[in-house]
Amino acid sequence: MNKQDLFMRFLLGGTAVSLSYLITVVSPWKILAGIFAAFPAVMLTAVIMVGIASGTKKATNIARGSVYGMMGGIICVITVLLSLQETSNWLFSISIGLISWLVSSVAISTIRERATRKAIRQA
Template sequence: MNKKDLLIRFLLGGAAVSLSYLITIISPWKILAGIFAAFPAVMLTAVIMVGIASGTKKATNIARGSVYGMIGGIICVITVLVTLETSENWIFSIILGLLFWLGSSLTISTIRERAARKVMSHV
């Protein structure tokens, strides 16, 4: 990764975080801040940068893989919410949520790959 790519990722990601923070401050609907906090800026930036550097096929692979991470994100949010409500320990809740995010993302990806191989072996 060159410095220009890194700078673009930094600017796009930082803009998304800043926008989320501003919405948190100015919005009368606090749920809107949570929705913007989940803005997929990292995924979009990765697809753009890989598409520019390596073409559509590799960008497609990044977008496809991001589906697993986003599904894992749902698992993470549910885990953090339930753990916060039961334990009231935000550090533990975040750590557990991140572990569940990674585990569920990898599990879903593995299941999908095995299913695809199984379908291909029957063709």
């Protein structure tokens, strides 16, 4: 990765995160804080940068893989919410949520790949 790519990622991702934060501060609806916290800025930035640098096929692979990460994000949010309700320890809750995100994302991806291979063999 060159310096220009890194700067563009920083600029695009940082702008999205900053705008999301500003919306949560000025909005009268507190639920927007959670909604914008899940804004897919990192995925969009990655797809844009890979598309520019390596083309549509690799950008498609990034977008396809992000589905698993976003599904894991659901597990992460549920884990953090339940953990916060039980322990009231935000650092522990976030840590266990991130671990559950990674494990569930990899598990979902693995299950999908195995199902695809099985369907191909049966066809």
